[in-house]
Amino acid sequence: MEMKRKSAAMKLTLGPVLFNWAPDKWRDFYFRMADEAPVDIVYVGEVVCSKRQPFYNKVLPEVVERLKKAGKEVVLSSLAMVMNKREAKAMRELAANEGLPVEVNDVSALAHLAKRNHVIGPYINVYNEDTLAHLAARGARRVCLAPEIHFGSAKILAKAGEACNTEIETQVFGRMPLAVSARCYHARLHKLTKDNCQFVCNKDPDGLPLKTLDNRSFLAINGIQTMSDSYLDLSDKMTEMQVAGINHFRLSPQDCDMVKIACLYRRAGKGDQGMTEKLKELLPDVRFSNGYYAGGAGYQRLSA
16 A cells, blocks of 8 residues: 655654553544544554454454544554564564555564565664665655654654655654563563463553662563653654654553643644643653653653
């Protein structure tokens, strides 16, 4: 399926749900986002753990239909790590789908897309212009950068993207995905094996916060995934990024009122100030950060 070509208009995107939510909750979340949220593009699909996929597959068709009827562009997200034959088969089937574009989060899918238009997700490292040009030549029409890339590099990649007709997307809200592992941290914590995990990650719909030995907030875990403890907030940087040629801004779903979050970031994208303070009012217990953007430590909240 042909994706829309590059446009200067700002696009607000909703990333895939990364946590283990009950199927009814997952479906109702997307229904509400379809009907009420001012987002332009919605990513759906299991990224973290293939064992969760069968639960969502039952409701995925009606979610896609609801989103499309609401005028949203829908993209199917792939797993971030393919480790066995079953997952490899699922990746091939996803790539073979001809109805919707695919977000590739594991390079194993690239061989099956045969230069069809697709999106590169934040789990594939795109750190320089040559990598971007190589992926663009293979059909990548949008690249969502990893959250640790600072603005100076993102600006260079945005300029390089213009030359190869490839859009640049960046995450502006939510826990940052940092790494995935073959080991399931949730299962180990509950003294279970990965193959018999009993889906205990569903106990933590926003991920499980970790603390250091001296009781300081550190990271969060989500099954096999390591995430930031803080929520990324780049609402006050969206105008600057648009000037640099970055026009796609991703909200990563958290277990909160994402419709209100989307409304705040839509306003921020139009130049409204003070959205960070409004975020703090909505989520008073959340610590926000933007350190990577300025080239600092990711957990920091920097003013410049």
